[in-house]
Amino acid sequence: MLEKIIFLGTGAGMPTKERNVASLAVIFNGGGEFWLFDCGEGTQQQIHRTGLRLSKLKNIFISHLHGDHLFGLPGLLATRGLQGIKSSINIFGPVGLENYLKNCFDYSRTHIPYPYHIHQIEKEKFLAKRLLWKKDDYSVFCAILNHQADSFGYAIFEKNIKRNLLVKKLSELGIKPGPIYQTIKEKNQVTLEDGRILKTENFVKESINSVRICYCSDTMFSKNAVILSRDADLLIHEATFSSQEKVEAEQSFHSTIEDAIKVARSAKAKKLILTHISPRYHRSTKNSKIWNTFHEEANSQFPGIILAEDFLEIKI
Amino acid sequence: MLEKIIFLGTGAGMPTKERNVASLAVIFNGGGEFWLFDCGEGTQQQIHRTGLRLSKLKNIFISHLHGDHLFGLPGLLATRGLQGIKSSINIFGPVGLENYLKNCFDYSRTHIPYPYHIHQIEKEKFLAKRLLWKKDDYSVFCAILNHQADSFGYAIFEKNIKRNLLVKKLSELGIKPGPIYQTIKEKNQVTLEDGRILKTENFVKESINSVRICYCSDTMFSKNAVILSRDADLLIHEATFSSQEKVEAEQSFHSTIEDAIKVARSAKAKKLILTHISPRYHRSTKNSKIWNTFHEEANSQFPGIILAEDFLEIKI
Numbered sequence: 001m002l003e004k005i006i007f008l009g010t011g012a013g014m015p016t017k018e019r020n021v022a023s024l025a026v027i028f029n030g031g032g033e034f035w036l037f038d039c040g041e042g043t044q045q046q047i048h049r050t051g052l053r054l055s056k057l058k059n060i061f062i063s064h065l066h067g068d069h070l071f072g073l074p075g076l077l078a079t080r081g082l083q084g085i086k087s088s089i090n091i092f093g094p095v096g097l098e099n100y101l102k103n104c105f106d107y108s109r110t111h112i113p114y115p116y117h118i119h120q121i122e123k124e125k126f127l128a129k130r131l132l133w134k135k136d137d138y139s140v141f142c143a144i145l146n147h148q149a150d151s152f153g154y155a156i157f158e159k160n161i162k163r164n165l166l167v168k169k170l171s172e173l174g175i176k177p178g179p180i181y182q183t184i185k186e187k188n189q190v191t192l193e194d195g196r197i198l199k200t201e202n203f204v205k206e207s208i209n210s211v212r213i214c215y216c217s218d219t220m221f222s223k224n225a226v227i228l229s230r231d232a233d234l235l236i237h238e239a240t241f242s243s244q245e246k247v248e249a250e251q252s253f254h255s256t257i258e259d260a261i262k263v264a265r266s267a268k269a270k271k272l273i274l275t276h277i278s279p280r281y282h283r284s285t286k287n288s289k290i291w292n293t294f295h296e297e298a299n300s301q302f303p304g305i306i307l308a309e310d311f312l313e314i315k316i
Numbered sequence: 317m318l319e320k321i322i323f324l325g326t327g328a329g330m331p332t333k334e335r336n337v338a339s340l341a342v343i344f345n346g347g348g349e350f351w352l353f354d355c356g357e358g359t360q361q362q363i364h365r366t367g368l369r370l371s372k373l374k375n376i377f378i379s380h381l382h383g384d385h386l387f388g389l390p391g392l393l394a395t396r397g398l399q400g401i402k403s404s405i406n407i408f409g410p411v412g413l414e415n416y417l418k419n420c421f422d423y424s425r426t427h428i429p430y431p432y433h434i435h436q437i438e439k440e441k442f443l444a445k446r447l448l449w450k451k452d453d454y455s456v457f458c459a460i461l462n463h464q465a466d467s468f469g470y471a472i473f474e475k476n477i478k479r480n481l482l483v484k485k486l487s488e489l490g491i492k493p494g495p496i497y498q499t500i501k502e503k504n505q506v507t508l509e510d511g512r513i514l515k516t517e518n519f520v521k522e523s524i525n526s527v528r529i530c531y532c533s534d535t536m537f538s539k540n541a542v543i544l545s546r547d548a549d550l551l552i553h554e555a556t557f558s559s560q561e562k563v564e565a566e567q568s569f570h571s572t573i574e575d576a577i578k579v580a581r582s583a584k585a586k587k588l589i590l591t592h593i594s595p596r597y598h599r600s601t602k603n604s605k606i607w608n609t610f611h612e613e614a615n616s617q618f619p620g621i622i623l624a625e626d627f628l629e630i631k632i
Contacts, residue, residue, distance in 0.1 A: 013395075013398050014360075014391075014394070014395040014398045014399070015360060015361050015364065015391075015395070016364070017364045017365075021391075040391075041357055041358065041361075041387075041391040042357065042358045042361050044330075044331060044357070045331050045336065045357075045358050045361070048331065048332070048333045049333075065424050065425070066424055066425065067390060067394050067424040067426050068394075070423075070424055071357075071387070071390055071391045071394075071420070074383060074387055075330075075337075075356075075357040075383055075384075078330070078383050078384075079329075079330040082329050082330045083330070096423050097423075099423065100419065100420070103415075103416065103419035103420075104383075104387070104416070104419075107386075107412050107413075107415065107416035107419075108381050108382055108383040108386055108387070109381070109382065109464070109465055110382075110383050148425070
């Protein structure tokens with residue numbers, strides 16, 4: 001089960017006192033497994049400041065190969081080895097990722113003592129949204145966004161089957177509410193005290209809950225981001241600039257708060273979290289007016305919108 | 317003038333909650349300039365936690381290309397550019413450094429908007445100690461150490477001319493102690509109240525103070541380290557292991573505390589600081605006995621020996 005997310009780095013371009021560079025942890029099953037989205041320099045140090053352990057890290061998704069999303073990856077993978085972890089890991093990202101890692105490991109003579117599988121995404125192979133990976137109840141889709149470098153958005157889809165008991169039908173058979181109801185829900189077949197055998201499928205109605213998290217960074221406004229995050233329970237979208245810096249945002253292929261909100265609205269996303277914030281808007285910058293303007297804009301216009309901070313935790 | 321050093325990372329191999337990976341800042345002239353020795357991942361974030369600014373960083377010396385000494389370099393150089401810094405920088409290190417950086421910058425499409433000069437040290441070109449760089453009052457020597465990868469030790473030599481007044485000679489001319497003595501010391505020529513002109517060179521004796529800092533990491537016991545750190549005012553030497561782990565130290569080409577002390581003693585270094593400490597000896601590890609043994613050993617046997625910690629500052 002998707003449990004929560006923790007923002008490990010929410011700044012753009014370079015680390016500051018206030019925000020580290022990009023990384024997001026998505027945590028499953030009471031911390032039994034987690035995934036990373038982007039891995040800027042210092043991500044492993046940020047992980048130390050949470051309760052997460054690298055032994056539980058199973059998948060890493062790199063949006064694009066700019067340094068503020070990438071430069072923490074070789075060190076994190078090396079540390080995972082030095083910690084004696086033997087379990088394998090998947091790493092997804094644009095073409096070039098494999099050679100980048102190979103070079104880092106070759107020059108630094110780093111040996112990775114566990115299997116790591118690099119899945120490079122070729123942008124030519126799809127138009128908008130594509131299934132990237134699937135295991136058990138989880139599917140990850142990706143879509144090419146709109147940035148200077150090939151940049152991918154990712155969406156996690158959780159198939160969560162819920163069983164609702166057909167209470168009326170059970171009552172008609174004289175089976176009264178009690179612990180037996182939970183047993184029927186959990187098992188495929190139940191033998192009652194009087195010897196009768198019930199097949200669960202005849203006494204439940206199954207419904208599928210889909211929890212979707214969508215992560216889009218870095219990009220300017222992108223129709224693919226809308227397609228990818230359609231009906232998402234949670235959209236995490238970059239908002240490097242305030243809407244006043246529209247021109248600068250376009251020049252650098254980044255989004256303004258307005259762009260992020262436009263994606264969320266068009267996709268009918270239920271919740272929007274803004275991340276990848278330019279250092280100019282940090283709280284600790286000298287010009288607090290700039291911060292206030294950004295903060296005010298971020299906190300309006302979309303219900304339940306959140307401006308991310310490092311170590312912000314959101315339950316799913 | 318060499319002013320102080322700040323340890324930015326004092327751990328070995330991987331960052332922990334307690335120690336970041338290798339980096340040392342050497343600060344000159346009231347913070348007007350600083351140099352880095354090694355640049356493990358997260359060095360730029362550690363710098364944020366000091367009063368240092370990347371605009372004042374002029375030289376970087378990389379001991380060897382293992383990740384825990386290197387992986388912070390691409391990000392730090394990129395940030396220096398994003399901060400709008402235009403001044404040039406020198407980077408010294410083993411052969412391979414240039415291609416490593418080139419690959420990182422190519423794959424991440426990082427543009428460095430200031431001149432950076434990479435000086436690769438070819439180990440074949442010298443036997444033990446060699447002048448690497450010289451400017452104004454500073455010379456840096458290097459020597460090849462004894463590690464799995466080509467690893468260099470560095471020594472900073474400061475030519476610091478001190479003027480001692482020839483008081484007897486001044487007295488004979490009837491010039492009595494007072495503010496005039498300081499004036500004579502500071503200027504090349506002084507006109508006295510009675511019109512007499514004194515040329516300073518005739519009334520001072522100049523002596524040269526040499527302040528030497530020597531940084532040796534990573535290496536097992538190395539005669540070259542002894543040659544490089546001869547008579548050093550301060551030797552910073554790796555001590556990855558306690559002397560009980562002698563075999564493991566040798567297998568991994570690292571030093572024990574005993575090895576570091578042997579170098580300091582043989583070189584007649586005045587002060588010894590141990591760094592590059594294995595995570596097993598960290599204070600926060602579960603087995604406090606191991607930490608205590610290490611700590612006790614580190615604090616004996618050599619007068620004034622110091623076990624480095626992150627952010628430890630030592631005045632020169």
